[in-house]
Amino acid sequence: MSRLDLFIDRMVSQRACLDFAIAQTAAMPGPVFELGLGNGRTYHHMREKIEGRDIYVFERAIASHPDSTPAAEFALLGDVMETLPAALERFGPTASLIHADLGGHNRAKNDAFARRVSPLIEPLLAEGGLMVSSDRMYFEGLQELPLPEGAVEGRCFIYRK
Amino acid sequence: MSRLDLFIDRMVSQRACLDFAIAQTAAMPGPVFELGLGNGRTYHHMREKIEGRDIYVFERAIASHPDSTPAAEFALLGDVMETLPAALERFGPTASLIHADLGGHNRAKNDAFARRVSPLIEPLLAEGGLMVSSDRMYFEGLQELPLPEGAVEGRCFIYRK
Numbered sequence A, B: 001m002s003r004l005d006l007f008i009d010r011m012v013s014q015r016a017c018l019d020f021a022i023a024q025t026a027a028m029p030g031p032v033f034e035l036g037l038g039n040g041r042t043y044h045h046m047r048e049k050i051e052g053r054d055i056y057v058f059e060r061a062i063a064s065h066p067d068s069t070p071a072a073e074f075a076l077l078g079d080v081m082e083t084l085p086a087a088l089e090r091f092g093p094t095a096s097l098i099h100a101d102l103g104g105h106n107r108a109k110n111d112a113f114a115r116r117v118s119p120l121i122e123p124l125l126a127e128g129g130l131m132v133s134s135d136r137m138y139f140e141g142l143q144e145l146p147l148p149e150g151a152v153e154g155r156c157f158i159y160r161k
C-alpha cells in the first residue's frame, strides 16, 4: 500500500465519519469543536455541512488556506492540553460534535498523545454528542460506534457519549 | 463542494490515471518522469507500482517525506523550464510515462504555466508513451484519452503520443 493509498483512505474515512456524525447530531444545539486546523480542509467541509451551530477551532499555530481560516473569536489558540481544560470552564459539557485530527506521521507518538488528550476531550461532550478521530482514543465512558459506509477500518474512529 | 471533497477527487483521480497509465506502458522500457515531487505521495505510489523502469524526479526544492525522496542520481533539481530541455538532450524522446502535478491553488496561474511547459514535455515522450497531468495541457501532437474508471472529469488528464 502506497502513501497515496493510505492518504486517500484517511481522507475518505474522515469525510464519511464527519458526514455521518454531522447528520446524527444535527438536532443538537451545542457547539462543534475542530481540534487541529492544519490546512483547513476538514474545517472547510464542516463549515459547509453544519448549519446553526458554532464551530470552534483549537490550533497551536494557524497556517490554513485563507478561505478555511476561522474568525478570531472562533479560534482557540494554544496547546490543546491547555485550551481544552479552558474550554470546559467556558462551555461546560455542551459540545454536540468534536473532531480531532491532531496526529503526525509517528504512530507511537500519536497513540501516546491520544491517551493524554482523551480525558480532556471526554467531559466536553454533551449527552448524545459524537467524537470523530483519526486516532484511536482512550475514553472512560464513551461508546465506540461502527464506522459508516465508505470509511475504512482503522483509518478513523467514532465515539458517542 | 468543500475543499475536502475537491482534494479527495483530485487524489483519487491521480491514482486512477497513474494506475491506468502505468499498466498501459508496462511493456515500454523508457524512463518515467515525475514533475513536481511535493510531499512525495504520488512518487511513492509510482515507485511501488512501476517495475523495471527508472523514475526521475523533477523538482525545484525537495521537501518530501523521507521515505518518498529519490536518490540523488534520480533527482533533477531546478526549474522545469530549464531541467526539461536538459533532459531532452540527455534522454532524447524515450520517456514511457510522464506525470505532472506542478500546480498550486491559483487556477489561472496553473493554466498559464501548463501552456508554457507543454511544449517542453511533448518531445520527451517515446512513441506510445503516456502523459498524466492534474492540469489540462496544450500539446501539438498528443491525443487526449478518455479517463479510466474512478477518475473524475476535470480533475486529471491523460495524453498519448
Ligand SMILES: C[S@@+](CC[C@H](N)C(=O)[O-])C[C@H]1O[C@@H](n2cnc3c(N)ncnc32)[C@H](O)[C@@H]1O
Binding pocket: B035, B036, B037, B038, B039, B040, B041, B042, B043, B058, B059, B060, B061, B078, B079, B080, B081, B101, B102, B103, B104
Ligand atoms: C502539488 S506539489 C506535487 C505533489 C505530489 N504529486 C504529491 O503527491 O505529493 C507541486 C510541486 O511542484 C514543484 N514545482 C512547481 N513548479 C515547479 C517548477 N517550475 N520547477 C520545478 N518544480 C516545480 C513544487 O515545488 C511542488 O513541490
Ligand code: NI
Binding pocket: A104, A105, A106, B065, B066
Ligand atoms: Ni512522516
Ligand code: NI
Binding pocket: A065, A066, B105, B106
Ligand atoms: Ni490556495
